[in-house]
Amino acid sequence: MFNFITEVVFNTILILAIMNKFQKETLKLRLLKLATLKSTGAPCELALRFEISERSVKRIVKEIREEGTELRYSQLRRSYVTEENYQ
Numbered sequence: 001m002f003n004f005i006t007e008v009v010f011n012t013i014l015i016l017a018i019m020n021k022f023q024k025e026t027l028k029l030r031l032l033k034l035a036t037l038k039s040t041g042a043p044c045e046l047a048l049r050f051e052i053s054e055r056s057v058k059r060i061v062k063e064i065r066e067e068g069t070e071l072r073y074s075q076l077r078r079s080y081v082t083e084e085n086y087q
Contacts, residue, residue: 024060024063027050027052027060028060028063028064030050031046031050031057031060031061031064031080032064032069032071032082034046034079034080035071035079035080035081035082036082038074038077038079038081039079040079040080041078041079042078042079043057043058043061043073046080061080069082069083070082070083071083
């Protein structure tokens with residue numbers, strides 16, 4: 001019985017980890033799409049839109065940058081923008 005419970009708990013944790021990774025990748029794609037459209041808003045506004053913390057938004061932006069995508073915050077537009085759309 002203990003082995004069964006342990007296996008169920010392990011599988012549940014594994015499923016949650018996979019879902020979280022999928023959710024993070026989905027958020028990255030949404031952020032990049034909004035950045036291309038120059039309509040992310042400020043980090044606090046983006047956090048409200050995505051229903052996550054502002055710190056999580058900044059972590060996602062950092063990961064996108066580490067993956068090689070040029071992503072900047074434009075004070076003028078109050079939005080993250082991709083490098084080719086900067087200004």
